[in-house]
Amino acid sequence: GNSVTQMEGPVTLSEEAFLTINCTYTATGYPSLFWYVQYPGEGLQLLLKATKADDKGSNKGFEATYRKETTSFHLEKGSVQVSDSAVYFCALGTQGGSEKLVFGKGTKLTVNP
Amino acid sequence: ETGVTQSPTHLIKTRGQQVTLRCSSQSGHNTVSWYQQALGQGPQFIFQYYREEENGRGNFPPRFSGLQFPNYSSELNVNALELDDSALYLCASSPGMTSNYGYTFGSGTRLTVV
Numbered sequence: 001g002n003s004v005t006q007m008e009g010p011v012t013l014s015e016e017a018f019l020t021i022n023c024t025y026t027a028t029g030y031p032s033l034f035w036y037v038q039y040p041g042e043g044l045q046l047l048l049k050a051t052k053a054d055d056k057g058s059n060k061g062f063e064a065t066y067r068k069e070t071t072s073f074h075l076e077k078g079s080v081q082v083s084d085s086a087v088y089f090c091a092l093g094t095q096g097g098s099e100k101l102v103f104g105k106g107t108k109l110t111v112n113p
Numbered sequence: 114e115t116g117v118t119q120s121p122t123h124l125i126k127t128r129g130q131q132v133t134l135r136c137s138s139q140s141g142h143n144t145v146s147w148y149q150q151a152l153g154q155g156p157q158f159i160f161q162y163y164r165e166e167e168n169g170r171g172n173f174p175p176r177f178s179g180l181q182f183p184n185y186s187s188e189l190n191v192n193a194l195e196l197d198d199s200a201l202y203l204c205a206s207s208p209g210m211t212s213n214y215g216y217t218f219g220s221g222t223r224l225t226v227v
Contacts, residue, residue: 004155031212032212032213032215034215036218042220042221043117043119043203043218043219043220043221044156044203044205044218045218046215046216046217046218049215051213089155089156091155093211093212093213093215094212095212099161099169099210099211099212100146100158100161100169100171100212101146101148101156101158101205101212101215101216102158103155103156103157104155105153105154105155106153106154106155
């Protein structure tokens with residue numbers, strides 16, 4: 001079946017540190033992959049996406065590359081800010097039939113000044 | 114363009130009651146999906162509506178039901194509420210059924226069942 005595994009949190013970093021949040025997936029076919037961000041008390045915002053192997057999604061300094069050979073889509077940012085503090089969700093889009101998003105459990109990031 | 118709006122933002126119900134949650138999809142979007150997000154977990158797919166027809170359902174019992182209207186807005190109804198139904202309910206819309214779009218989410222309705 002389809003599933004997403006994210007690194008366990010919480011993750012605490014100092015401002016300007018490098019961020020990596022690992023995400024691996026299991027899926028049939030070739031799913032699209034997404035990173036969503038959830039700020040406290042809010043819904044989900046699409047951060048970036050990649051729809052095929054070797055694609056790199058990027059937005060607001062965040063990047064993730066669709067690696068089919070390792071079934072991974074790790075999120076990275078070179079220099080985090082306090083405003084990046086949020087919960088980050090990796091998700092895959094199922095293909096065919098009823099298409100939906102399958103989410104990981106989320107990784108809480110706290111960035112300290 | 115307006116995004117996805119959900120109402121109400123918060124709701125408290127008693128076990129056994131019924132609840133209706135509402136969602137207005139983003140302009141130009143004809144597909145609406147509902148997700149349940151329990152505290153500390155990722156969202157779980159409940160069902161999807163495309164042009165007023167249910168187009169897939171997750172692992173939720175029949176007491177979870179929905180509707181989509183001609184203007185593509187949607188309702189989620191939950192009957193015989195249970196304590197475990199306490200969660201954030203998220204509505205997401207997209208311009209088509211394919212998951213490649215990624216969906217636009219609303220801010221959610223926080224349901225508490227006591």
